[in-house]
Amino acid sequence: MILILSNKWDLSVDFVICELRKRKQPYLRLNTEDLPSEIASVTFPNFQILVTKGREKYDLTKCINVIWNRRPGKPYDDVPKSDRPSQAIKHFVDDQWYSWLESLQLIKDVTWINHPHANDSMESKIRQLKLATEIGFMIPETLITNDPNSVRARLEDHRDGLVVKALYSPLIEETAQDYFIFTNQIKKITSDTDKEIRISPSIFQQPILPKTDYRVTVIRNKVFSVKILHKDGSSIKNDWRTIKDNIQFVPCELPKDVEDLCIKYISQSKLLFGAIDFAERNGDFIFLEINPNGEWGWLQKPYGLPIAECLCDLMIYYDNLR
Amino acid sequence: MLKPFLLRFAKKCISPARVEHNRDFIYDSESDIVICTEGSTRVPAVQSSRGNGPETKKCDIEKGDDLKDRRMWN
Numbered sequence: 001m002i003l004i005l006s007n008k009w010d011l012s013v014d015f016v017i018c019e020l021r022k023r024k025q026p027y028l029r030l031n032t033e034d035l036p037s038e039i040a041s042v043t044f045p046n047f048q049i050l051v052t053k054g055r056e057k058y059d060l061t062k063c064i065n066v067i068w069n070r071r072p073g074k075p076y077d078d079v080p081k082s083d084r085p086s087q088a089i090k091h092f093v094d095d096q097w098y099s100w101l102e103s104l105q106l107i108k109d110v111t112w113i114n115h116p117h118a119n120d121s122m123e124s125k126i127r128q129l130k131l132a133t134e135i136g137f138m139i140p141e142t143l144i145t146n147d148p149n150s151v152r153a154r155l156e157d158h159r160d161g162l163v164v165k166a167l168y169s170p171l172i173e174e175t176a177q178d179y180f181i182f183t184n185q186i187k188k189i190t191s192d193t194d195k196e197i198r199i200s201p202s203i204f205q206q207p208i209l210p211k212t213d214y215r216v217t218v219i220r221n222k223v224f225s226v227k228i229l230h231k232d233g234s235s236i237k238n239d240w241r242t243i244k245d246n247i248q249f250v251p252c253e254l255p256k257d258v259e260d261l262c263i264k265y266i267s268q269s270k271l272l273f274g275a276i277d278f279a280e281r282n283g284d285f286i287f288l289e290i291n292p293n294g295e296w297g298w299l300q301k302p303y304g305l306p307i308a309e310c311l312c313d314l315m316i317y318y319d320n321l322r
Numbered sequence: 323m324l325k326p327f328l329l330r331f332a333k334k335c336i337s338p339a340r341v342e343h344n345r346d347f348i349y350d351s352e353s354d355i356v357i358c359t360e361g362s363t364r365v366p367a368v369q370s371s372r373g374n375g376p377e378t379k380k381c382d383i384e385k386g387d388d389l390k391d392r393r394m395w396n
Contacts, residue, residue: 014355014368021353029354054351166328171335179332196327242333301368 007073
């Protein structure tokens with residue numbers, strides 16, 4: 001059976017569930033934020049991972065062949081803010097459940113899409129860039145540093161300034177408000193910022209201008225590509241994610257050599273799924289990054305890319321292997 | 323207090339756990355998907371033509387992929 005780890009409000013999963021039901025393929029969707037209202041156990045010496053869902057009880061060690069590690073929810077996700085415990089207690093509870101869920105990695109002969117270790121490993125932007133160059137992708141000239149003087153020196157080399165972005169997750173979760181750091185462009189830094197730059201390393205890259213953005217979703221050896229443009233067909237100068245309206249995703253084909261490299265990249269990353277971002281300039285596809293668990297639902301519906309169908313094909317293939 | 327350089331560029335956003343869901347959209351545990359009401363019929367949210375419901379993008383402003391995925395939970 002296929003196990004889907006996610007949360008109730010993950011509509012991308014709904015696309016897949018609709019397809020699995022259409023194909024009459026057995027699956028178990030665990031919205032992991034609900035686990036506190038179920039019974040979840042691990043037993044020894046007879047190793048079993050047991051979980052209930054409503055009235056049903058499952059021995060995951062016996063019935064699972066494929067795990068789609070999508071977006072597991074956390075226990076307090078659906079609890080009103082006023083009823084949540086302190087951050088410290090919340091983290092404690094999250095950690096206990098994380099440990100329980102981690103036991104799923106002990107089930108033999110399961111295919112993960114993607115394995116948490118592979119996801120985790122490929123969230124490293126340094127590893128991403130290194131692998132990209134090793135397999136033959138072009139990447140932007142890159143400096144990852146907390147040294148303001150090195151940044152200053154690079155700025156002198158680049159008239160258009162430098163692109164700056166976070167080395168790791170760009171989300172900042174405060175108690176009352178979350179913040180996100182998009183990719184930005186800087187032309188200069190002042191001595192005032194030197195101490196700030198030293199606090200933590202950031203990525204500084206040569207800007208690719210003019211450029212056209214591409215989002216390439218790879219599912220093992222299938223490639224779905226879209227070009228990201230303004231609605232008038234013009235390309236986007238900055239981080240396309242900052243644009244809420246006036247944006248379109250145009251399905252397209254990549255040059256064969258780029259497509260082959262995408263498949264190779266996914267394979268060498270030990271991933272089965274990944275979403276790669278490119279900037280294209282004068283026919284050159286420049287690798288920016290990969291999102292090992294990248295979102296795709298917004299491409300499925302309005303743009304008709306059969307990503308859910310392809311994911312189902314993959315899951316059913318591995319489910320039937322055992 | 324001194325903050326990391328990149329925080330100069332931080333923008334407010336809404337993350338999933340902080341989203342108030344539109345009450346016309348509910349999770350149906352029988353069908354294992356989110357459904358919404360269109361007239362007298364209930365349809366899967368992903369097949370609905372209605373806007374203003376839950377979206378496949380995780381968050382509001384960020385439309386991002388590379389957050390909250392770094393481990394299964396963190």
